[in-house]
Amino acid sequence: MTSRQGPRRVHRAAMAAAAGLFVVVAAASAANEVQVYGIAQFGGAGQCGNSDMTHPVHTETAKAFLKPFAILQTIGLWDAVAMLNNSNAKSSLFTDPGKAAACSCTADDTAIDKGLDEADVVYVHTHGSHSASPAWSSLSMGKSGTGLMCSARTDLNMRWNSDLDIAVIKACQSGDYDTWANGGYRQQITTSGSPFRMWNAFHGDSSCGSHVTSYVGSYAAESFFDGVGENWLDEAYDTSGDDDCPVSIVMGSSYANRKNLFENGGWLDRKDTGSKTSSTIFYFHGCAPSSGRKLPTS
């Protein structure tokens, strides 16, 4: 969609929720867009990184995330779905025009049906890394070339100030605790008036395989109305090897508003959290991944 209506629309949906599920659906279905970005191919001509990074599962999970939305679209409860994989997932679509100078790169995050800040909900599966100080997380991109970056960073590229409400990031180190504590997400990817309110990601490395396709599809299907943050933690935690430590970082004006979205929000009920002046990180006490500190216990 091209105009920002997020908070008002979700506000209406939230009011309607008290009256019953069907009313919520009707109110919220005015315009809802999801876009998924599966970046699986690396190391080839015009691609980023090296061939070791190639992993086809990344597009499989993107497809799994999209599927429940497509089903709801067929019964009139969701408006638009789009999949932008590999070379279609490039840094310009992750870059806000206000940061084009900082990154010396092309900014096109509101490109219709392509840019992240033009959707309401996005899912990204790629590789990631982080720095605690200076604070940032980066996501590996699917295309190299003039004006493009092979790593889109929270500090240099991203600022969701147009339409995006919720981002789900399946990438290692995409929600690092120390990066958050040092001001790495809210302060970089929102402004006070941004609609953007939830960044579901991982502290440390996160494992990848067919099990991810399974839980990502489940997470998408069960999060249309409730638990959009809490479901992410319930689904993505794993301890088969080193721990997988999902986190949910929620931006908003008060703890109650942020927790309200974490527990009671969904894709069709993206609860208004108010001004993006503060954030709350939700995580599992003592979770211990590779490439990240053991999460605090007190």
Place this chain on the structure above:
Amino acid sequence: MNVTRAHNRRRAAMRVAFSAAFVIAATQASSSAQVTAPTAAGARSAPQPGTLDYPFDTSKLGPPPPARLPRGLLKVTAFEQANVVQAFAGTLQGVAKPERIGKSRTAVLSEGWRIERDPLQGALLVARRQLGEVEREPEAGEPGKVADPKPPEFARRENKIDDARAKALALERVTKFGIGEGELGPVASLRLVSQDLNDDAARPSAVELESYKTIFFRAINGVPVQGSRVVVTHWPDGALKRTLLHWPAIAERGNRLTTRLSVPEITRRAAALLSREGIAKGSRASLRWKYIPTPQQNGEVTLQLVAAVRVPAPEQVPEGGFAEPREYEVPVAEPD
């Protein structure tokens, strides 16, 4: 990664490499202790082509599981609304008509609970309804009373239980639902916590306990079933908050629960798979059994045994580089 952690990981890597070499040698010399019926290939004593390219840790690859299911497994009928309510909600009052919210997923709202059921996927989400569905808190300068007490659901609750009590309470629920010991695997007792970073504060607030989460993973004959878990969440005061469940019933027929392949044959297949996937030679890898479920039209699943190969993330990762523990599946199951 700090120095101590890196040092510990190097030591762990050395231990794994040593133990893997020992295990490979042992299994090549005599694999009969770990297989039900070694094949001709499994009886060879010479190294299998490619297996030495990867230092496999096979210590978690015990004897193959038996070809039979345990008794008393969950039935599809457990997902009927009445059973779900008695197990995870108690009672329903003021129930609204179910609404379809997916291919086979429906939602029901009562005064106290929201119940989403998907019997064909073996999935549930039962969550206590909260006043969070009212408007957001007013901000300074907006109509409303900012200083009003928060709704009780958002107030911090007194901590009256601990991990063990939360686990016991959760086990009562899943047992009442119909999940028996025969399909319960490892249990994780976790605490969901939160911290705030307010305005321009230099440091986060103190860690606050939100809830206790007990995660039941599923295992059949000791082998984990991919995608199956129940997460039961209690508030710190012991009240049940929500249950998220993926636990499809297992069909009585059509499962492929065991294998006759020897460990050397499995490692040979695993090495070939990792090579095809472009995993660098010399990468550490561990093997374990796993069941992959295949959905059937009636809501049941059939299980197929695989050997799961876990490759940890590289120790050193440059900016924009690769850091991802990966898991692959090696087909090992016998045909019906």
